[in-house]
Structures are given as structure tokens and as C-alpha cells.
Amino acid sequence: MGWLAHPRGAVLIALRILAVGLSAMAGFGAFVLFLQFGQADGLQTLDVVRAVLILISTLWLAWGAVQALIGLTTLPRAPRFDASAPIKGATVVLVPVYNEDPVSTFSRVAAMDASLAATGEKANIHFAILSDTRNEDIAAREALVFAHLIEERDGIGRFFYRRRVNNIGKKAGNIEDFMTRSGAAYDYALILDADSLMEGETILQMIRRIEAEPTLGLLQTLPRVIRARSRFARAMQFSASFFSPVFARGLAMLQGRTGPFWGHNAIVRTHAFAESCGLPALRGTPPFGGHVMSHDYVEAALLARKGWLVRLDDDLEGSFEEGPENIVDHAKRDRRWCQGNLQHARIIGAPGLRGWSRFVFAQGIMAYIAPLFWLGFLAASIAAPLFVPPPDYFPEPYWPFPYFPPSEASKAIGLAIGVFGLLLVPKLLIAARAALLGHARDFGGSAVAFSSTVAELAFSSLTAPVLLAYATRSVFQVVLGRDGGWPTNNRGDGRLSLIEGFIASWWIVFIGAGGLVLTYFLAPGLLFWLLPVGLPMLAAPWLISWSSKPAHSNLMRVPSETTLPPVVALHDRILTRWDNAFPAPDDARVELSSASGRSPAHA
Amino acid sequence: MNPSLTLPTVPAMADPFVAMRPSPEALISGPCALPTAPLAMPQQKIEPDLRLSTRLARWLGLGGDDSLRGTT
Numbered sequence: 026m027g028w029l030a031h032p033r034g035a036v037l038i039a040l041r042i043l044a045v046g047l048s049a050m051a052g053f054g055a056f057v058l059f060l061q062f063g064q065a066d067g068l069q070t071l072d073v074v075r076a077v078l079i080l081i082s083t084l085w086l087a088w089g090a091v092q093a094l095i096g097l098t099t100l101p102r103a104p105r106f107d108a109s110a111p112i113k114g115a116t117v118v119l120v121p122v123y124n125e126d127p128v129s130t131f132s133r134v135a136a137m138d139a140s141l142a143a144t145g146e147k148a149n150i151h152f153a154i155l156s157d158t159r160n161e162d163i164a165a166r167e168a169l170v171f172a173h174l175i176e177e178r179d180g181i182g183r184f185f186y187r188r189r190v191n192n193i194g195k196k197a198g199n200i201e202d203f204m205t206r207s208g209a210a211y212d213y214a215l216i217l218d219a220d221s222l223m224e225g226e227t228i229l230q231m232i233r234r235i236e237a238e239p240t241l242g243l244l245q246t247l248p249r250v251i252r253a254r255s256r257f258a259r260a261m262q263f264s265a266s267f268f269s270p271v272f273a274r275g276l277a278m279l280q281g282r283t284g285p286f287w288g289h290n291a292i293v294r295t296h297a298f299a300e301s302c303g304l305p306a307l308r309g310t311p312p313f314g315g316h317v318m319s320h321d322y323v324e325a326a327l328l329a330r331k332g333w334l335v336r337l338d339d340d341l342e343g344s345f346e347e348g349p350e351n352i353v354d355h356a357k358r359d360r361r362w363c364q365g366n367l368q369h370a371r372i373i374g375a376p377g378l379r380g381w382s383r384f385v386f387a388q389g390i391m392a393y394i395a396p397l398f399w400l401g402f403l404a405a406s407i408a409a410p411l412f413v414p415p416p417d418y419f420p421e422p423y424w425p426f427p428y429f430p431p432s433e434a435s436k437a438i439g440l441a442i443g444v445f446g447l448l449l450v451p452k453l454l455i456a457a458r459a460a461l462l463g464h465a466r467d468f469g470g471s472a473v474a475f476s477s478t479v480a481e482l483a484f485s486s487l488t489a490p491v492l493l494a495y496a497t498r499s500v501f502q503v504v505l506g507r508d509g510g511w512p513t514n515n516r517g518d519g520r521l522s523l524i525e526g527f528i529a530s531w532w533i534v535f536i537g538a539g540g541l542v543l544t545y546f547l548a549p550g551l552l553f554w555l556l557p558v559g560l561p562m563l564a565a566p567w568l569i570s571w572s573s574k575p576a577h578s579n580l581m582r583v584p585s586e587t588t589l590p591p592v593v594a595l596h597d598r599i600l601t602r603w604d605n606a607f608p609a610p611d612d613a614r615v616e617l618s619s620a621s622g623r624s625p626a627h628a
Numbered sequence: 629m630n631p632s633l634t635l636p637t638v639p640a641m642a643d644p645f646v647a648m649r650p651s652p653e654a655l656i657s658g659p660c661a662l663p664t665a666p667l668a669m670p671q672q673k674i675e676p677d678l679r680l681s682t683r684l685a686r687w688l689g690l691g692g693d694d695s696l697r698g699t700t
Contacts, residue, residue: 080650153662168652168653168656169652170654171652171655171656171660172650172651172652175655175660176649180660181655181659181660182659184660185660185661185662185663186655186656186660186661187656187661201669203662204667204669205666205667205668205669206664206665206666207662207663207664207665207666207667208661208665208666208667208669209665209666209667210663210665211665257682296667297666299667299668299669300668300669300670301672302672303669303671304671304672304674305671305672305674307674307675308675316673323674327672328673371675372675374675374676374678375673375674375675375676376673376676376677432631436697477661496681
């Protein structure tokens with residue numbers, strides 16, 4: 026089944042047509058059902074508007090579901106290459122940092138270097154810490170901890186550190202600065218984030234794979250989220266570990282030569298990257314002009330434009346990252362990504378891009394504007410009764426018997442079931458397959474994995490209205506060029522009090538309450554249907570606070586909690602030593618601790 | 629105070645190992661500074677040219693830009 030795991034040519038085109046076709050069918054199915062439902066009391070203009078909105082929303086949901094369904098048909102499979110071939114090229118591991126805790130970040134570098142040393146491979150691999158840190162105290166600490174790193178890992182000649190005078194272009198500018206200054210010294214560059222961690226063996230396999238395929242410009246791994254502690258973070262971690270690989274498999278099958286770049290845990294061919302990925306500032310001012318914010322998608326598209334292969338190898342294990350601990354931190358990160366993705370509207374029409382790259386940009390934009398279509402649908406549904414003429418029970422003149430229009434409620438119920446099915450069925454199928462193939466063992470066994478799936482579905486259903494509210498606000502803020510205005514978090518472990526939750530979400534409570542009151546007066550029949558959206562909005566402060574607390578449940582277990590990956594265990598040990606050697610100054614503790622990461626076992 | 633518990637007042641630099649150890653600043657500006665090996669990174673065209681003259685030229689087949697197509 027290798028031809029299906031990595032489809033090419035006609036198979037790839039057929040698969041893409043199938044994926045888009047199935048999504049379109051689901052969208053049009055919803056459109057027609059809604060029109061039939063609307064005909065019951067006479068088709069109004071607002072019914073057509075609502076049908077179009079439900080078409081777009083369903084199409085988007087179906088696209089996600091189809092990716093998962095396609096991903097379920099195959100298992101990750103390594104491309105053909107010699108996994109023990111001697112490594113010839115020189116590689117640099119790039120670690121861009123920006124005001125992060127140097128103890129936490131540089132100890133990751135030490136752990137990866139130790140992990141590489143443990144493989145016994147004599148590959149030429151250097152590490153370059155690229156600091157964009159603006160805080161002078163943290164910068165001074167970076168220098169100190171770097172010296173410690175050099176001493177502990179005997180790193181002279183292998184470890185480098187550079188701090189930029191200014192941080193023009195942010196992370197993309199940071200990488201570009203390295204390329205233009207030192208890029209020619211290396212054949213490959215492994216790009217990480219400050220919270221990235223990779224097994225030495227994984228790094229070596231990535232280098233071998235890029236050496237084995239001369240047209241490969243970028244190889245992306247699928248990072249697994251680790252070290253989640255709060256309820257929210259553990260739900261995200263479980264989702265990223267249990268569901269995401271199947272969605273990524275679907276993406277990998279559809280990618281062809283134009284795979285994704287997620288900005289980190291990926292290796293690039295330096296000369297391919299340099300010749301393809303010089304990013305100018307966009308015309309005009311932010312949010313749509315200025316420096317490219319979500320540069321990774323653009324760089325993947327530009328590499329593909331120059332003819333380089335960009336590939337996601339989802340079979341590669343040993344690639345890790347950390348995630349936000351609470352809804353507010355997640356929403357803050359999402360706010361940046363929202364602006365970055367919406368900015369792609371300026372780039373989607375760039376000359377020479379491959380069709381799939383444009384489609385990827387469109388997907389990114391759609392991911393953020395989709396909530397607006399749902400919001401529009403809900404608003405139009407609440408307002409619809411105002412425009413419905415009173416029922417005419419005697420449409421035929423001189424006919425003595427009344428005419429009762431047929432109820433089309435079954436159509437609405439069918440539509441609701443279909444929409445929920447698109448959300449639930451892929452995840453339930455993933456759990457069923459994990460049980461059948463034995464993958465569920467790593468997640469606590471079939472029963473625990475299935476219970477975790479149900480718990481994750483319940484949790485994501487509860488938090489979805491809150492997250493959609495934040496996403497919608499982000500879109501409006503970006504369009505209006507406004508900043509977020511977030512409350513500060515007083516504790517490094519991400520815990521938020523009810524008050525902090527309320528400060529972050531009072532406006533969501535207000536909108537939720539207003540929406541329900543309006544529905545009660547304008548369209549009381551809809552009230553029951555809107556409760557799953559309205560109640561979580563009313564409870565947003567409590568949800569934010571509750572989900573930020575440490576999780577103690579046996580549910581949502583992931584493999585990295587059962588068996589600590591070797592590089593994570595290494596990092597834990599190193600971090601313990603370094604924490605003692607470099608206690609954070611009191612005034613910096615809060616700022617630094619938010620970035621420090623260690624496994625739950627260590628914590 | 630018990631004199632045996634008093635730390636010696638010998639300057640740290642008297643330790644030959646410590647004396648050989650360069651300061652963090654010396655490391656960063658010396659052996660741990662990035663190697664000099666410049667690589668050109670030309671700026672790419674990432675925005676469509678929406679000017680009417682360009683569109684017209686392209687429509688008339690006068691301004692086809694294939695320079696961005698595959699090179700490998």
C-alpha cells in the first residue's frame with residue numbers, strides 16, 4: 026500500500042478530487058436540507074442567506090472530517106532511504122529565542138546534544154542559539170547559562186550564540202540573519218522553537234532523509250505535545266497525540282510535493298532555503314502589511330515554487346513541543362496566528378505559486394473566518410422569525426378547509442445530526458481503529474482510550490463556544506488593527522483564578538447572555554438549540570479557571586506520560602541541576618517560569 | 629568563628645582552571661561567535677502585481693514571468 030501511503034501523479038489527483046468532492050457534497054447536502062426546511066413556512070431571502078452560510082460552514086467541517094477519514098486508510102510509512110548511511114553534510118540546529126528562560130531553553134540544547142552523543146554517530150552537527158531577546162536582564166542570564174552549557178557539553182567549536190541588535194522580521198528575520206551571515210557553512214539547518222525537544226536519533230534520521238533525496242528542500246516532523254499539566258493542556262496533549270497523527274496522515278497523503286512547514290521541528294536544505302525564502306516586508310502597514318507574521322506557510326510555498334520538495338514525514342517519532350496551559354494563553358497564541366493567517370490574503374495571489382500552496386493559504390484563512398459564518402448563521406436564525414409572514418391556512422380562495430403546511434423539523438434535526446456527526450465520527454473512528462490495531466495500549470488500553478475520547482469530545486464541546494468567541498474577536502481585532510488587551514497571569518504554572526477568568530471573558534458572558542435573552546424573545550423555539558452554545562459562554566470564567574487547574578484524572582493519558590521519552594528524561598535531569606545552579610532572580614521568576622518546561626514527573 | 633570554616637580569601641582567578649576559563653562575553657564574541665560564511669538570500673516576490681498595466685501586459689502575452697518557476 027506504499028502507493029497509497031505516499032500517492033503520486035494520477036492517484037494523488039484522484040485523492041484530492043475525492044477529498045474536495047466529498048466535502049462539497051456534504052456542504053451542498055446541508056444547503057439543500059436547509060432550503061427544504063425553510064420552505065415549510067415559505068422560502069424567504071433570509072432562508073437562502075442562512076442556507077449559504079450553513080453550506081460554507083458544513084463544507085469547512087467536512088473538509089476536516091474527510092482529512093481524518095483519508096488518514097484512517099493508511100499507516101505512516103517511512104520513505105525509502107538507508108537508515109544507517111554515513112552522514113556527509115554539515116548540519117546546524119537553530120534555536121531562536123526571544124525573552125525565554127535560558128535555563129529551560131539551553132538545557133534542552135544540552136539534552137539534545139547528549140542524546141546525539143548517545144547514538145555514537147560522528148556526524149558534524151552544531152548548535153546555534155539565535156537570540157532576539159530584548160530584556161537586558163534575561164540577555165545577561167543567557168550569556169551566563171550559555172557559558173555553563175559550553176563547559177558542561179565541552180561545546181567550543183560546536184555551540185554558537187548570537188544576539189541581534191534589533192529584531193527586525195522577528196523569527197523569520199532571525200533565521201534570515203543567520204543564513205546571510207553563516208548559512209554557507211552548513212548543508213542543512215534544523216529549525217527549532219525555544220520549547221522544542223528532539224531525540225538525537227530523530228535528528229540523524231532527518232539528516233539521512235534529506236541527504237537521500239536531493240530535491241528535498243524541507244522535511245517537517247509531527248511534534249507531539251508533552252509536559253501538559255492542566256486540564257486544558259492535557260486535553261490538547263491527548264488530542265495532539267491521539268487524533269492529530271491521523272489528521273496529519275490525511276494531510277501527508279494529500280500533500281504531494283507541497284507539504285507543510287509549521288515553523289519548527291523541521292530541517293531545511295540551507296541553499297534551497299536561502300535561494301527561495303527571502304521574505305520582503307509586505308506593502309503597507311500591519312495588520313495586513315509589514316513583516317510576514319506566519320512566515321512558515323509562506324516559506325513552504327516559496328520552496329515549492331522553486332521546485333523543491335516539501336514533505337511531512339509523519340512516521341518520524343521523537344519530535345516534541347510544549348503547549349499553552351490555559352485557554353487564555355491559547356487564545357493569545359491564536360491571536361498571533363489569526364493575524365498571520367489573515368495576512369496571507371495578501372500573498373495567496375503571488376506569482377508562480379503552486380495550486381496546492383494557494384489552497385493551503387485559503388485553508389488557513391478559512392480556519393479563522395469560519396466562526397464568522399457560524400455566528401452569521403446563528404444571528405440570522407434568531408432574526409428570521411421577524412421576517413416570516415403569518416401562516417396562511419386558507420391559501421385557496423373559496424376552499425372551506427384549512428391548509429396546514431407540512432412540518433420540516435425532521436430536516437433540521439437531520440442537518441444537526443449531520444453537523445455533529447462531522448465533528449464526532451472521525452474521532453470515534455480513530456478510537457475504534459486504535460483499539461483494533463492495538464495502538465490504544467499506549468494510551469492506557471482500549472477502555473481508557475475510548476473514555477478519554479468521549480471526555481475530550483465533551484471537553485472540546487464545552488470549550489468550543491469560548492474558543493470560537495476568542496477567534497471571532499481576533500478576526501475583528503485584526504481587521505480593525507487593534508491589540509488584544511489580555512490580563513496578566515500571576516503564576517508560572519498557568520493557573521487562573523475565577524477573577525482572572527472573568528477579566529478575560531466578561532464580554533463572552535455578556536454576549537452569551539444577550540444572545541439567549543434575544544432568542545427567548547424573538548425565537549423561543551430556537552432557545553433549546555442554542556443552549557449548547559449559550560451556556561458555555563455564560564460559564565466562560567469558570568471554564569477558563571477550572572480548565573487551568575492541574576489535572577489528576579487517569580483519563581487522557583498519552584505515551585510520553587507512561588514512558589518518558591529518553592531525551593525528555595535527559596532534559597529533566599539536566600534542568601534539575603541547572604535550576605539549582607541558576608536560581609531565577611525573584612523579579613524574573615514570574616516572567617521566566619512561564620517558559621520553563623519539564624515533565625509532570627519532574628514537576 | 630571557627631577559622632576552619634572560613635573560606636580562603638584567595639582570588640578565584642588564582643585557580644589555574646578558573647583562570648583559563650573565558651568569561652561568557654569572551655566566549656560569545658570569540659570562539660562561540662557565529663562562523664562567517666555568508667549565503668545570499670535574495671528577496672522573493674510574494675505579492676501579486678495588481679497594477680492595471682501589468683495585468684494588461686500579461687493578458688496581451690507581453691509580460692509573462694516564468695522566472696519563479698521550478699529551478700531544480
